Amino acid sequence: MPDTGHGPAEVVLDVQSVGMTVSDTTILSDVSFQLERGHTISVVGPSGSGKSTLLRCLNRLEQISHGSVLLNGVRTDTLPAPALRSRIGLVSQKFALFGHLDALANVTLGLRRTRHMSKHGANQQAMQWLDRVGLAGLEKRRPHELSGGQQQRVAIARAAALEPDVLLLDEVTSALDPELVEEVENVVLGLAGSGTSLVVVTHEIVFAAKVADVMLMMEDGQVVEVGSPKDVLASSRPRSQRFFARHLRGSGDTVSEAGLARP
Amino acid sequence: MSAVVSNLPFLLNGFVLTLGYAAGALVFSMLLGGLLGTVGYAVHYWPVRWALRAFVGLFRNTPFIVQLYIWFFGLPYVGVQLAAPVAGLLGLGLYGSSYVTEIVRAGLAGVGREQEEAGLSLGLDHRDVIVRVVWPQAFAGMVPALTNEAVALVKNTSMLGFITITELTLRTQQTISSTFASLPLYLTAGAMYLIINVLLTMLARRLEKVLARGGRGSALNLESRTEVPVDA
Numbered sequence: 001m002p003d004t005g006h007g008p009a010e011v012v013l014d015v016q017s018v019g020m021t022v023s024d025t026t027i028l029s030d031v032s033f034q035l036e037r038g039h040t041i042s043v044v045g046p047s048g049s050g051k052s053t054l055l056r057c058l059n060r061l062e063q064i065s066h067g068s069v070l071l072n073g074v075r076t077d078t079l080p081a082p083a084l085r086s087r088i089g090l091v092s093q094k095f096a097l098f099g100h101l102d103a104l105a106n107v108t109l110g111l112r113r114t115r116h117m118s119k120h121g122a123n124q125q126a127m128q129w130l131d132r133v134g135l136a137g138l139e140k141r142r143p144h145e146l147s148g149g150q151q152q153r154v155a156i157a158r159a160a161a162l163e164p165d166v167l168l169l170d171e172v173t174s175a176l177d178p179e180l181v182e183e184v185e186n187v188v189l190g191l192a193g194s195g196t197s198l199v200v201v202t203h204e205i206v207f208a209a210k211v212a213d214v215m216l217m218m219e220d221g222q223v224v225e226v227g228s229p230k231d232v233l234a235s236s237r238p239r240s241q242r243f244f245a246r247h248l249r250g251s252g253d254t255v256s257e258a259g260l261a262r263p
Numbered sequence: 264m265s266a267v268v269s270n271l272p273f274l275l276n277g278f279v280l281t282l283g284y285a286a287g288a289l290v291f292s293m294l295l296g297g298l299l300g301t302v303g304y305a306v307h308y309w310p311v312r313w314a315l316r317a318f319v320g321l322f323r324n325t326p327f328i329v330q331l332y333i334w335f336f337g338l339p340y341v342g343v344q345l346a347a348p349v350a351g352l353l354g355l356g357l358y359g360s361s362y363v364t365e366i367v368r369a370g371l372a373g374v375g376r377e378q379e380e381a382g383l384s385l386g387l388d389h390r391d392v393i394v395r396v397v398w399p400q401a402f403a404g405m406v407p408a409l410t411n412e413a414v415a416l417v418k419n420t421s422m423l424g425f426i427t428i429t430e431l432t433l434r435t436q437q438t439i440s441s442t443f444a445s446l447p448l449y450l451t452a453g454a455m456y457l458i459i460n461v462l463l464t465m466l467a468r469r470l471e472k473v474l475a476r477g478g479r480g481s482a483l484n485l486e487s488r489t490e491v492p493v494d495a
Contacts, residue, residue: 061380086386096381100399109395110385155381162385 149180291356296363322361
């Protein structure tokens with residue numbers, strides 16, 4: 001666990017019995033977990049299990065039907081949505097960079113409009129973040145002039161530059177070619193190692209185990225496993241075992257290798 | 264040809280009038296259509312959507328000439344007499360706006376929900392997302408359709424003669440009635456409309472190229488998502 005300098009158990013995000021129902025269909029059911037400041041939770045599970053919807057509920061792109069989400073002890077439904085979203089950042093699987101802006105302007109837009117920074121200050125902060133994700137020198141490139149991995153790194157820099165309390169990463173490598181996955185994973189590992197509070201949804205089980213302090217597995221809108229990555233991967237639950245076995249077989253790793261804690 | 268040469272100043276005055284009405288109606292259509300199209304994209308409140316749908320449906324699905332007659336000859340029936348220039352501009356502007364509203368609404372929607380959500384996820388409010396994220400990327404995609412609408416609008420000014428506005432077509436007909444040189448005069452009028460619309464189209468192409476160089480509209484070309492199939 002990283003030393004965050006904020007005490008051992010300061011809860012930054014408290015998700016309490018969150019549920020979401022659309023036209024009598026239950027999308028999320030009684031989801032609860034706590035994220036401590038500076039820690040990382042990875043969320044795994046089959047497609048359609050509600051992982052992405054959960055993230056979209058946390059920053060209110062979707063409305064929850066019941067339960068509550070607390071950010072630093074404050075119910076998020078009492079905050080204006082723009083203010084909340086600038087404190088809980090979200091990076092989606094589609095990079096969704098703004099095509100009319102270069103990489104630098106993609107990062108500065110949020111700094112200028114939501115943090116009300118000066119142009120000079122925003123540029124400086126954006127350059128630092130682009131440097132941090134390994135894109136120094138490419139700040140004037142437009143999205144179509146960047147590779148998929150580079151675009152996703154700009155998207156991460158764009159969200160992280162706002163220095164939100166929590167950063168939500170929704171399958172940030174799933175739209176990438178295999179050879180580009182590692183560069184983005186390394187950026188996420190860097191963020192996790194530097195004390196950013198992260199919730200990472202991913203299909204990459206080895207990465208999920210490597211990056212997280214706590215691993216959470218979802219199925220049919222419910223949390224079915226929660227614990228350290230090692231414990232979750234060692235679950236005796238048959239459906240969990242099948243899921244992990246199938247995904248680790250694809251990556252050539254074993255459960256015990258994947259369960260290694262983050263360095 | 265002498266009929267054309269001797270009446271050229273008269274025809275050119277009509278040409279200038281045509282240009283004036285076309286420019287005025289173009290600004291009217293773009294501003295009103297731009298505003299209503301943006302409202303149609305951004306506002307999901309059903310009475311607003313229905314009102315916009317009714318506006319577009321009404322003005323787009325009835326002939327322009329009928330609308331023009333209503334503004335100029337119909338309204339006096341209920342005690343409202345609009346001056347011909349007012350009826351002309353109003354008629355052209357509202358008719359054009361109904362098309363521009365749909366072009367703008369569809370153009371904004373074409374940018375895609377991902378872009379809107381990416382802006383919202385940064386903490387931008389809806390107004391900022393529309394002004395700074397969606398509009399700049401949508402505009403390049405709208406230019407060809409807006410150009411078509413502008414060209415149609417220039418041609419529709421030829422119907423303003425029906426409500427006594429002495430624009431180019433009416434002056435051409437007046438000249439023919441005294442000179443009987445129908446073919447040279449109609450060809451001259453046609454050439455004048457052609458010049459306006461060719462210039463308009465060239466300007467639009469140039470604008471498209473400038474916008475393309477600026478990377479605007481590239482959101483429309485984003486590759487579709489590669490879904491990784493995972494099942495338990």
